Structure formats: C-alpha cells, structure tokens
Amino acid sequence: MKFAFYPGCVARGAAPELYKSTMMVVDKLGIELEEIEKAACTGAGVLQEKNQKLGDVLNVRTLALAEQMGLPIMTICSTCQGVISQANHRVVNDQDYLDEINEELAKEDLHYSGKTEVKHLLWILLEDIGVEPLQKMFNIDLSGFNFAPFYGCYLIRPSDALGMTKNPKRKHSLDIVIESTGAKSTDYEGKTRCCGFPILLINQKNSLKMVAKHTGDAKDNGADAMVTPCPLCHLNLDGYQAKARKQNKRGKADLPILHLPQLIGMAMGLDPKELGVNKHLVSTANFIKSIKSKVA
Amino acid sequence: MEALIKVKRYNPEESEETYFQDYSINVAEDSTILDSLIKIREEQDGTLSLRCSCRASICGSCSMRVNGSAKLVCKTRVKEISPDGEFITIEPMGNFKVIKDLVTEMDSFWSKMKSVDPYVKTSFEPEAEHIASNESMTHLLGVMNCIMCGACVSECTAMEVDPTFTGPAALAKAYRFVADPRDEEANSRLGKLNENTGVWDCTRCLACVEVCPKDVAPMERIVKMRDLAIEEGYTNTSGYRHTESFNDSIKKHGRLDETRLALESTGLLNISGLIDLAKIGIKSLMRGKLPPILPHRPKDMKKVTSIAERLDNQGKEEE
Numbered sequence: 001m002k003f004a005f006y007p008g009c010v011a012r013g014a015a016p017e018l019y020k021s022t023m024m025v026v027d028k029l030g031i032e033l034e035e036i037e038k039a040a041c042t043g044a045g046v047l048q049e050k051n052q053k054l055g056d057v058l059n060v061r062t063l064a065l066a067e068q069m070g071l072p073i074m075t076i077c078s079t080c081q082g083v084i085s086q087a088n089h090r091v092v093n094d095q096d097y098l099d100e101i102n103e104e105l106a107k108e109d110l111h112y113s114g115k116t117e118v119k120h121l122l123w124i125l126l127e128d129i130g131v132e133p134l135q136k137m138f139n140i141d142l143s144g145f146n147f148a149p150f151y152g153c154y155l156i157r158p159s160d161a162l163g164m165t166k167n168p169k170r171k172h173s174l175d176i177v178i179e180s181t182g183a184k185s186t187d188y189e190g191k192t193r194c195c196g197f198p199i200l201l202i203n204q205k206n207s208l209k210m211v212a213k214h215t216g217d218a219k220d221n222g223a224d225a226m227v228t229p230c231p232l233c234h235l236n237l238d239g240y241q242a243k244a245r246k247q248n249k250r251g252k253a254d255l256p257i258l259h260l261p262q263l264i265g266m267a268m269g270l271d272p273k274e275l276g277v278n279k280h281l282v283s284t285a286n287f288i289k290s291i292k293s294k295v296a
Numbered sequence: 297m298e299a300l301i302k303v304k305r306y307n308p309e310e311s312e313e314t315y316f317q318d319y320s321i322n323v324a325e326d327s328t329i330l331d332s333l334i335k336i337r338e339e340q341d342g343t344l345s346l347r348c349s350c351r352a353s354i355c356g357s358c359s360m361r362v363n364g365s366a367k368l369v370c371k372t373r374v375k376e377i378s379p380d381g382e383f384i385t386i387e388p389m390g391n392f393k394v395i396k397d398l399v400t401e402m403d404s405f406w407s408k409m410k411s412v413d414p415y416v417k418t419s420f421e422p423e424a425e426h427i428a429s430n431e432s433m434t435h436l437l438g439v440m441n442c443i444m445c446g447a448c449v450s451e452c453t454a455m456e457v458d459p460t461f462t463g464p465a466a467l468a469k470a471y472r473f474v475a476d477p478r479d480e481e482a483n484s485r486l487g488k489l490n491e492n493t494g495v496w497d498c499t500r501c502l503a504c505v506e507v508c509p510k511d512v513a514p515m516e517r518i519v520k521m522r523d524l525a526i527e528e529g530y531t532n533t534s535g536y537r538h539t540e541s542f543n544d545s546i547k548k549h550g551r552l553d554e555t556r557l558a559l560e561s562t563g564l565l566n567i568s569g570l571i572d573l574a575k576i577g578i579k580s581l582m583r584g585k586l587p588p589i590l591p592h593r594p595k596d597m598k599k600v601t602s603i604a605e606r607l608d609n610q611g612k613e614e615e
Binding site: 009010012013014015016017037038039040041043044045046047048049050051053054057058061104107108153154157158159189193194196198199201202203205206209210213239240243278279280281 | 364453454456457458461492496497498499500501502503505506519522523533534535538539540542543545546550551552554557558561562572576579580583584585591592594595596599600603604606607608610
C-alpha cells in the first residue's frame with residue numbers, strides 16, 4: 001500500500017513528534033510513503049480568504065503532483081485534508097474552473113485530470129487497512145482507558161467535499177479507531193466543535209474558552225487523554241490548556257493531548273517516549289506511567 | 297413504520313431539570329420528523345411543546361437539533377435519519393434559551409438581526425421603484441434565501457463561548473446590504489462589523505454552512521466581508537495582520553512560517569501578547585521542540601513562489 005505523503009507545515013514545524021510518530025506507525029502498518037516534496041502549504045483556509053484562486057491553484061498543483069506520481073495522497077492533518085478536499089471538490093464539479101487552473105499549472109508542465117484521492121491517515125486505517133487487521137497489529141490492550149476524540153472541523157465539515165455520503169463511517173472514524181484499541185471513546189459534546197486555534201491570535205479570550213470547555217468537559221466525562229488527527233487543534237488544546245483552564249476556572253491542565261499516530265503506536269506496543277508523547281506541554285508523565293504498567 | 301424518538305423535555309413551571317423521554321409512534325414510510333412529533337403530541341402526549349407553521353420549509357419555525365445538529369424537521373424524513381429504525385434524538389436548538397421542550401426564545405436572534413440595520417440605506421428618497429441590476433440581485437439571491445430559522449446560530453461554535461458575537465445569521469444578513477449596489481453605507485457598515493463581536497470572531501468552523509437548509513453559506517459571506525473591510529482600509533486588526541502574514545509567508549517560502557505568523561498576528565508592538573508567545577516558546581523549547589527559525593521549504597520553491605506572485609498580482613489587477 002503506497003501513498004504520496006503530504007505531511008503539512010505543522011508536522012514539519014511546531015509538531016515534529018507528529019511527523020516522527022507517523023513514520024514509526026506507517027512502517028508497522030505496511031504503508032509505504034513517498035513525500036510530495038514540491039508541495040506548497042494548503043493555505044489552511046486563511047490564504048483562501050484573500051485569494052481563493054491562488055489557494056485552489058496551489059492545492060490542485062499538489063493533486064496534480066500526486067497524479068504524476070500515480071499515487072493517492074495521505075495527509076496527517078484535519079485542516080490540510082479538509083482544505084485539499086474542498087479544492088478537489090470545487091474543481092471536479094466545475095470543468096471550466098479546472099481548465100482555468102490547469103492553464104496555470106501548464107506553465108510548470110503539470111496537469112490535473114481530477115482523479116487523485118486524498119485521505120487522512122485516520123480514514124486509511126478504516127478503509128484501506130480495516131478494523132480487524134488493525135487490531136491484529138495491536139500488542140497492548142488499552143481497555144480501561146478512556147480517550148476523548150477531537151476531530152478538527154475540517155475533517156467533519158463540509159460533509160459533501162469530504163465524501164461523507166459515500167463513506168458514512170468517516171463521521172465516527174476517530175471513535176471507531178479509539179474503540180478498536182480496546183479503550184472507551186469519551187462521550188462529550190465538544191468532539192466535533194472548534195478547538196479555537198483559528199482565532200487564537202485574533203480573539204484569544206474566546207479561543208481559550210473553547211480550549212477550556214472541550215478539555216474540561218472531556219475530563220469531566222472521564223477522559224484520561226484526548227486524541228486528535230489535527231496538529232493545529234493539538235497546538236491549541238495542548239499549548240494553551242494551562243492558561244485556558246486557569247482563565248476559565250476549569251481546574252488545572254491535566255488532560256494530555258495525543259496525536260492520532262501516537263495512540264496507534266502505543267497500542268502497537270511502541271515506546272511512548274520514542275513516539276514523542278513526552279514532548280507535549282501538558283504533562284504526560286503519569287499517563288506514560290499508566291500506559292507502561294499495561295506493558296508490564 | 298415505527299419511529300423511535302427520544303425528546304429532550306423541559307418545563308420550568310415544574311422543574312429546572314431537563315430529561316429525555318422516549319416515544320414510539322407508528323408513522324407512514326415517508327413521514328417527516330415533524331409529522332411524527334405532531335402525531336406524538338396529538339395521540340400520545342399533549343404536553344409536548346414544539347413550534348411549527350408551514351410544514352414546507354418556508355417559514356423557518358421548526359428548526360431543532362436532530363441527533364445533535366440543527367435541522368428543519370419538516371424537511372427531514374424519519375427514514376433518512378434512521379434507515380434501520382434507530383432511535384432519533386430530538387433537542388431544542390443550541391445557543392438559544394429554551395422556553396419549554398423544543399421551543400426556544402428568539403429575542404436574541406431578532407436583536408442581532410436589528411443590530412446590523414437590515415434595510416437599504418440611501419441618502420435620498422427614491423421617486424420611483426429603486427431598481428438594482430439583475431446581476432447584483434442574482435448574486436444576493438443566495439443570502440436572500442435565508443428563512444431565519446436559526447439553525448446556523450444553533451451550531452455556531454463561536455456563539456457557544458461568546459453570546460455577544462453577532463453570529464452567522466445576522467452577519468449573512470449584513471452582507472445582503474453591504475453587497476447591495478443601492479446601499480450607500482457599505483463603508484460604515486464594514487467599519488462596525490470590523491470591530492469586536494463582528495466578522496473576525498468567526499472561527500471558520502463551517503458549522504453554519506453545513507446546517508443551513510437554504511444554502512445561504514453564512515461563513516462564506518463573513519469571510520467576504522473581511523476582505524471587503526480590508527479593501528475599505530480597515531486594517532488595524534489582528535485578523536488583517538494574520539491573513540497578510542500567512543499570504544506573505546506562502547509568497548516567500550511556499551510554506552507556512554509559523555514563528556513569523558505568530559509574531560506578526562500578535563502585533564510587534566503588543567508587548568503582553570509577545571511575552572505570552574515567548575512563554576509558550578520557552579515551554580516548547582524545554583520539551584525539545586520549537587518551530588524552526590526558518591520554515592520548511594518545498595523542493596523547487598521558486599515554482600510555488602512564482603505562482604503566488606503571479607496570482608497575487610492578478611487578484612490585485614481584478615480589484
């Protein structure tokens with residue numbers, strides 16, 4: 001199973017532990033990756049505010065690069081996945097617009113025919129590997145743990161661009177993957193809401209209210225940790241949890257936030273520290289201890 | 297066909313506590329959820345309160361949460377939500393005060409609508425019909441389709457933490473007048489919307505776009521007004537700095553320069569904001585991670601930067 005890999009800026013920047021844990025996990029999953037080295041940033045929806053066409057050209061260029069490689073794309077970021085899916089959805093449903101964008105790409109001898117499939121690692125686990133084969137790769141039973149899923153907006157909405165009708169399980173994909181490890185998936189309202197990251201630098205007060213609400217609610221509903229397929233959500237929920245919980249009187253920052261491949265890696269029996277679980281700003285020391293007690 | 301419906305009940309005259317009540321009702325195969333709720337009220341439980349009127353998705357009265365997300369229940373069939381006879385959970389809209397059961401207080405919704413002055417403002421009194429071009433009206437038709445059902449407000453993630461946010465419905469309505477060629481107050485409207493509780497407080501979470509039963513796409517209108525506000529010269533916002541910095545970063549490096557984005561959005565004169573960022577930076581460093589001083593760059597970076605340069609200029613020429 002081979003994919004053209006689109007790691008995204010954050011896995012290559014502020015969250016190197018996401019990149020590393022992904023590499024460790026795909027190796028075990030039997031996924032071969034070839035990074036799309038020429039790919040640009042997706043624009044994260046921010047660039048699109050200023051110049052929709054530029055955003056679409058850059059993302060269709062990434063789709064064309066993958067088409068040239070003859071591979072579907074794997075992402076590891078809800079925002080990247082969503083923004084590329086949205087661009088793909090726009091051009092495959094509007095031939096004139098696709099032609100217009102292909103004119104731009106022709107200057108670089110690139111062409112997109114509209115056939116590249118883009119999938120988040122989370123969906124690949126369910127759709128290309130499957131729950132049962134995945135469970136066979138797990139060496140540690142995580143039953144007794146309670147993990148709160150946090151999807152990231154762009155992996156949930158808009159449902160048409162994300163192919164939710166054809167693949168209805170995508171709506172619950174993170175819950176399914178968490179439960180496949182033997183752990184319980186925390187039931188709380190916030191799992192499909194916004195983490196606040198997009199307005200962190202614009203309206204920090206509101207952004208931190210979101211962090212405090214979601215982490216606080218997850219904790220109140222029994223979560224031992226939160227799991228997210230989005231490194232942007234991770235930056236806010238982990239990096240700003242201490243300030244957010246304090247500011248909003250929701251107790252101390254006591255909810256470790258894990259990247260999706262870190263959860264999968266731990267279930268496989270990989271060393272939490274090797275997976276970078278100790279790199280997060282909210283302390284994970286006690287959590288790592290409890291995971292290690294499962295190994296022993 | 298049997299419909300299994302779980303309804304969130306609330307009657308403040310009896311108790312402040314909410315609770316769920318299960319109903320089982322026999323309905324026709326093509327019944328809507330509203331048909332089922334009305335049948336429950338008529339045949340099983342006269343105390344169940346809900347609001348509805350036209351039953352044809354025109355009046356916007358029957359918006360409520362179906363399995364956690366707002367829908368017009370007159371437009372939603374039981375079979376579509378519960379193909380295998382699963383329980384359907386019905387709750388009142390979110391972000392609204394509940395009066396009883398599924399009936400919400402709409403005052404906050406109307407006061408937000410009023411706050412954006414939802415009428416065409418002109419400096420003169422037209423002597424005859426004041427006609428706008430077909431093209432401009434066709435463009436506005438999408439927003440004019442709003443039936444003010446409140447579904448977008450119900451799911452707005454920003455209003456959930458900040459009820460003062462103007463919100464998707466009223467902001468979409470504001471766009472309807474900002475973009476009306478007959479309106480003469482677009483500049484002052486945008487100035488007001490550029491302030492706190494206005495366009496920059498939207499998280500771009502897409503929840504409003506997803507639930508709108510009339511494809512009004514409020515978030516897209518909000519984003520458009522950010523752009524229009526910038527064009528009108530309203531640039532003293534972190535939102536503006538954020539967008540500019542992001543755009544520059546891609547123009548220069550093809551990828552995101554996280555460190556610079558954080559510094560520039562915060563504002564280089566915002567000392568407390570910068571101290572705050574430094575704290576997070578130091579904590580990250582202690583854990584052995586920090587965004588690189590220089591961003592990760594794509595191979596053949598010049599190809600990306602030249603596309604960005606070209607399309608940026610093209611965008612400017614079109615303006």
